[in-house]
Amino acid sequence: VKIELINTGSELLLGRVLNTHQQWICRQLADLGYEVTRQICVADDGPSIQAAAKESLGRADLVIVTGGLGPTSDDLTRDLIAQLFERKLVFVPEILKKIEAYFAARKRTMPPGSKGQAMVIEGAHVLPNDWGTAPGEAIVCERNPFSPAGAKAVLILLPGPPREMRPIFMASVLPLIQRELPLRSPFVCRTLRTAGMGESMVESKISPLLQPLVKQGLEIGYCARIGEVDVRLIARAGAAQAIVDSAEQIVRGQLDKGLIFGVDDDSLESVIVERLTRLRKTLALAESCTGGAIANRITNVPGASKVFMGGLVTYSNESKANLLGVRPESLQTHGAVSEVVAREMAEGALVRLGTDYALSVTGIAGPGGGTPEKPVGTVHMALARRDGPTLARLQHNNFDRETFKFITAQQAMTLLREQLVS
Amino acid sequence: VKIELINTGSELLLGRVLNTHQQWICRQLADLGYEVTRQICVADDGPSIQAAAKESLGRADLVIVTGGLGPTSDDLTRDLIAQLFERKLVFVPEILKKIEAYFAARKRTMPPGSKGQAMVIEGAHVLPNDWGTAPGEAIVCERNPFSPAGAKAVLILLPGPPREMRPIFMASVLPLIQRELPLRSPFVCRTLRTAGMGESMVESKISPLLQPLVKQGLEIGYCARIGEVDVRLIARAGAAQAIVDSAEQIVRGQLDKGLIFGVDDDSLESVIVERLTRLRKTLALAESCTGGAIANRITNVPGASKVFMGGLVTYSNESKANLLGVRPESLQTHGAVSEVVAREMAEGALVRLGTDYALSVTGIAGPGGGTPEKPVGTVHMALARRDGPTLARLQHNNFDRETFKFITAQQAMTLLREQLVS
Numbered sequence: 001v002k003i004e005l006i007n008t009g010s011e012l013l014l015g016r017v018l019n020t021h022q023q024w025i026c027r028q029l030a031d032l033g034y035e036v037t038r039q040i041c042v043a044d045d046g047p048s049i050q051a052a053a054k055e056s057l058g059r060a061d062l063v064i065v066t067g068g069l070g071p072t073s074d075d076l077t078r079d080l081i082a083q084l085f086e087r088k089l090v091f092v093p094e095i096l097k098k099i100e101a102y103f104a105a106r107k108r109t110m111p112p113g114s115k116g117q118a119m120v121i122e123g124a125h126v127l128p129n130d131w132g133t134a135p136g137e138a139i140v141c142e143r144n145p146f147s148p149a150g151a152k153a154v155l156i157l158l159p160g161p162p163r164e165m166r167p168i169f170m171a172s173v174l175p176l177i178q179r180e181l182p183l184r185s186p187f188v189c190r191t192l193r194t195a196g197m198g199e200s201m202v203e204s205k206i207s208p209l210l211q212p213l214v215k216q217g218l219e220i221g222y223c224a225r226i227g228e229v230d231v232r233l234i235a236r237a238g239a240a241q242a243i244v245d246s247a248e249q250i251v252r253g254q255l256d257k258g259l260i261f262g263v264d265d266d267s268l269e270s271v272i273v274e275r276l277t278r279l280r281k282t283l284a285l286a287e288s289c290t291g292g293a294i295a296n297r298i299t300n301v302p303g304a305s306k307v308f309m310g311g312l313v314t315y316s317n318e319s320k321a322n323l324l325g326v327r328p329e330s331l332q333t334h335g336a337v338s339e340v341v342a343r344e345m346a347e348g349a350l351v352r353l354g355t356d357y358a359l360s361v362t363g364i365a366g367p368g369g370g371t372p373e374k375p376v377g378t379v380h381m382a383l384a385r386r387d388g389p390t391l392a393r394l395q396h397n398n399f400d401r402e403t404f405k406f407i408t409a410q411q412a413m414t415l416l417r418e419q420l421v422s
Numbered sequence: 423v424k425i426e427l428i429n430t431g432s433e434l435l436l437g438r439v440l441n442t443h444q445q446w447i448c449r450q451l452a453d454l455g456y457e458v459t460r461q462i463c464v465a466d467d468g469p470s471i472q473a474a475a476k477e478s479l480g481r482a483d484l485v486i487v488t489g490g491l492g493p494t495s496d497d498l499t500r501d502l503i504a505q506l507f508e509r510k511l512v513f514v515p516e517i518l519k520k521i522e523a524y525f526a527a528r529k530r531t532m533p534p535g536s537k538g539q540a541m542v543i544e545g546a547h548v549l550p551n552d553w554g555t556a557p558g559e560a561i562v563c564e565r566n567p568f569s570p571a572g573a574k575a576v577l578i579l580l581p582g583p584p585r586e587m588r589p590i591f592m593a594s595v596l597p598l599i600q601r602e603l604p605l606r607s608p609f610v611c612r613t614l615r616t617a618g619m620g621e622s623m624v625e626s627k628i629s630p631l632l633q634p635l636v637k638q639g640l641e642i643g644y645c646a647r648i649g650e651v652d653v654r655l656i657a658r659a660g661a662a663q664a665i666v667d668s669a670e671q672i673v674r675g676q677l678d679k680g681l682i683f684g685v686d687d688d689s690l691e692s693v694i695v696e697r698l699t700r701l702r703k704t705l706a707l708a709e710s711c712t713g714g715a716i717a718n719r720i721t722n723v724p725g726a727s728k729v730f731m732g733g734l735v736t737y738s739n740e741s742k743a744n745l746l747g748v749r750p751e752s753l754q755t756h757g758a759v760s761e762v763v764a765r766e767m768a769e770g771a772l773v774r775l776g777t778d779y780a781l782s783v784t785g786i787a788g789p790g791g792g793t794p795e796k797p798v799g800t801v802h803m804a805l806a807r808r809d810g811p812t813l814a815r816l817q818h819n820n821f822d823r824e825t826f827k828f829i830t831a832q833q834a835m836t837l838l839r840e841q842l843v844s
Contacts, residue, residue, distance in 0.1 A: 011645040013458045015449025016613060016652060019441060022463065027437025036435045037470070039463040039660055041444065048459070071622045072644050073629070111622030161646065163825060191438060200493045200533030207495070222494050223433040224583065230438060285735070291721025292714035295735045299713025300824055302789060311739035312734055313707070313717045319732035320776055323745070351742055367724060403585060 001181045003029065004056040005039040007066040008049055008077055009160065012041050020162060023068050028169060034177065035185030044068050049080050053155070057146035061153055064173075067160035069134035071113030071154055077157060082121045085139060085155075089119040092126065099133045127156075127172035132164035138176055154180050161315065188240040192231045192251055193262045195414055199224040202231060206254045213247050220247075226403060227410040254318030256419060268413040269297040275420040276307035276357075283416070284353035286324055286345040288336065289363035289379060293405045294412055309353045314345070320362075334400030337362050339380050339392045346384035357419070358384040362410050363397070365404045377404065381412045383419065390422070423603045425451065426478040427461040428800045430471055430489040430499055431582065434463050442584060443488050450591060455609030456599065466490050471502050473576070479568035483575055484603055486595075489582035491556035493535030499579060500559070502623045504543045507561060511541040514548065549578075549594035554586035560598055568729040576602050586815035606676055612652045614673055615684045621646040624653060628676045632669055640665050648825060648830040680840060693720040697842040698729035698779075705838075707733030708746055708767040710758065711785035711801060715827045716834060736767070742784075746770030761783050761802050761814045763838040768806035779841070780806045783834050785819070787826045799826065803834045805841065813837065 005025055019041060026036045030228060037060065042048040044063035044067065056063045068077030082089050103110040117134040120126055127136030136158045144153035156173055158165045194202060194217050194224050199222050216239065221232035231251055235243040252260060262271050276283055285295050285308075295311040298304050312323050317336055320326040325348040326341055334340045345360035363379030370376035377398030384390045393415055427447055433439050441463060448458045458484065461603055464470040466489065478485040504511050518540035525532040537621065539556040542548055544804030549558030559579045566575035578595055580587045587624050616624060620645050632642060643654035657665040661663060684693050698705055707730075717733040720726050734745050739758055742748040747770040748763055757764045767782035785801030792798035799820030806812045815837055819829050 009645075011652070011654065013448050013461065014452045014611070014643075014654070015445045015447070016654065018445045019645065022434065023437045025437070026435050036466070038474075039435065041461040052460075070644075070646070072625045074529050074643055090560045106497070108620070109797045110505070111620075111626055113622050113625070154512065160746050163648070163821065189436070199534075203494045203535070204533055221432050221436075222492075223431075223438055223490070223498055225439065226585070230433070232433070232436070232438065241546065257451055263477045287714075291726070291730075292709075292733060292735065293718025293721075295714025295719040296827075299715075299735070299737065300827070302823060304713070305737050310715075310734065310736045310745065311714060312732065312745070313721070314732045315721070315727050316731045322774065323732065323734070352744065399585065401724060405718075406721070 002060040003062045004060040006065045007041045069159045087122040134159045150235040168264045188244040273301040281356040282350040284358040286349040286360040340379035342382040346382040350384040424482040425484045426482040428487045429463045432465045491581045509544040556581045610666045695723040703778040706771040706777040706780040708771040710781040764802035764804040768804040770808040
């Protein structure tokens with residue numbers, strides 16, 4: 001099954017918003033063994049949308065188009081696709097009733113443009129929207145009019161807002177795809193997530209031993225991000241599961257246990273919350289330069305409240321002293337960015353929040369604030385433990401401000417994670 | 423100038439990573455008046471990359487390809503583009519020396535695959551990489567071999583990691599584009615950022631009065647995000663600046679002053695830091711359900727340390743009592759998610775951190791924890807002020823966990839921003 005994804009919206013091509021649809025939709029499909037072969041982003045003007053849809057239908061069995069179903073004048077997708085298929089738009093009173101109810105429930109007056117959202121392309125399946133106004137639509141053609149092969153083709157239209165698109169996709173689109181375009185062979189994909197070794201080193205360690213499996217159809221992919229490298233193992237056809245299982249064993253045998261922190265959707269924060277929960281241990285945070293980034297990531301994990309007692313974001317010297325009990329002498333003698341202060345921050349948080357672990361970071365994010373002895377990027381981090389001595393670590397992260405915060409959070413969470421691996 | 427952007431990488435089509443290149447590159451180009459007409463994402467296999475590059479060159483004057491210049495075996499872009507142009511790869515000793523120096527400076531051994539990164543397509547300009555290993559490359563053709571028109575065409579290859587791609591783009595790519603493909607007419611784009619009114623309402627308020635300017639060439643775009651609607655005003659050709667200026671005046675006249683919180687790159691957090699700095703006021707935070715998300719956003723703004731003294735992430739009842747001085751009776755009588763507790767949290771933070779303002783949020787993020795009286799999504803927020811009574815607000819945000827945190831942070835920052843508008 002060849003799949004193409006078309007995201008419409010001038011704001012995407014003007015760089016005003018991040019296209020999160022691509023990752024999300026591709027991910028949902030890949031998890032079921034469907035692979036998107038191409039993704040395209042075009043402006044929401046008439047000719048661009050029609051040309052892209054026609055080209056995609058010429059290459060693919062399934063084309064998914066997002067955006068342009070809203071109530072304003074630049075929402076043209078519905079009309080243009082109807083035109084492309086030479087079909088009329090028909091008014092569906094039930095949809096209008098639902099839209100009216102949506103506004104009534106929120107005590108808002110329905111704007112006039114919303115009526116157009118009750119128009120549906122003739123013969124299309126309606127994909128109900130219980131999370132907003134415009135429903136999705138699916139055109140199923142037994143013979144693709146735009147491909148010389150003329151095989152079965154499906155075109156799906158979805159509204160742009162993620163909190164409407166995502167539930168419609170799960171509730172209506174995936175079942176429709178599995179019904180209309182079922183997969184013929186199995187597909188297994190496993191991603192091993194590593195932190196602490198570069199991409200080339202990871203490849204040189206595992207690639208030679210995986211070659212026999214590559215000959216049997218294993219595909220290996222590497223994806224390097226800041227402080228992390230993913231190893232992706234894919235196989236299709238009959239023995240897919242066995243091939244991926246063997247490959248995983250080989251990779252785990254070659255890489256140090258501490259290097260692989262999880263699989264597939266695991267993140268450092270989800271692994272930490274899971275381990276702390278299993279060990280019945282609690283955590284506190286004392287963040288200076290990361291400014292709440294670690295707390296934010298930990299609390300993104302459902303169930304974090306069972307293990308995470310609280311955090312302190314102590315940006316100023318006074319707050320380090322008042323809230324964490326860092327000694328003014330330490331601040332004066334060693335400076336706020338020092339191992340001594342990092343240790344006192346962690347130990348202060350441990351005592352004040354009565355937890356088993358407390359993690360602290362203090363550093364210079366930049367762009368200002370560096371000195372010759374402590375250049376921008378210097379970070380001290382410490383892990384205080386109820387049942388052992390405090391550990392400290394020094395890092396140099398000379399990056400832009402947001403990257404600095406991200407990588408520092410990664411390193412601090414790694415310091416904690418290492419202690420949770422039994 | 424027609425521009426197409428090709429992002430390569432199977433991890434993008436498998437949905438393993440978010441494509442941040444698209445937004446970033448489109449944005450840099452749009453700010454200079456260059457518009458990307460299409461963005462394409464293909465897997466990093468041979469036929470896909472070659473086919474996409476050839477098609478794009480058939481439509482566009484400038485094609486930018488990201489990814490696939492790394493040292494591992496799935497990095498094929500350089501070879502495939504050379505093949506497409508029927509050119510050889512040549513070894514450049516200076517690039518290898520630079521790569522060797524990169525590894526030496528980091529005390530890491532150079533992996534063998536890195537040598538391939540010193541190969542350059544014959545006749546291509548080298549775009550130096552001072553932030554990683556593989557340099558970018560630019561092929562400038564006086565006559566586009568893939569387009570019947572045969573006009574001038576430029577193809578640019580860039581490495582995938584953002585922290586390498588971005589500085590190369592700024593240092594080498596933008597100057598090259600402006601030199602080789604200069605713009606012929608002016609371009610003005612202004613985005614007004616609003617919070618607190620729906621997309622249709624915004625359009626119905628401003629659209630009628632803008633029609634005369636639309637006839638003169640004004641383009642209006644709307645982009646709705648959670649809790650925000652952007653109004654984008656674009657004009658090209660001679661009177662572009664005057665048209666956009668007039669349009670902005672009309673929009674500002676039609677929308678309530680409090681609705682427009684900023685322009686272009688402004689964010690709620692950057693506006694808050696800027697206003698607090700100008701007013702010489704300081705801020706503290708007491709976050710429960712947002713778990714550090716507000717502190718994280720505020721500290722993303724350079725210079726935040728001047729106005730943001732610190733924050734407390736009080737996830738447990740004990741930490742609300744111990745760290746903020748919330749009274750145990752209040753927690754017992756009203757519950758942690760209540761106006762009384764929100765007020766005590768904000769007032770506790772104000773006193774403990776000695777600031778002018780302190781913002782608090784307490785709510786039920788879900789998925790668990792709701793009751794009939796306080797369903798999932800209930801949020802109480804409060805703003806304590808040194809020079810006035812504490813303000814409180816109740817919101818109902820029934821969304822998934824991360825959306826809940828985001829929209830709650832938006833509303834809390836809006837409560838503060840309203841007080842900073844004089």
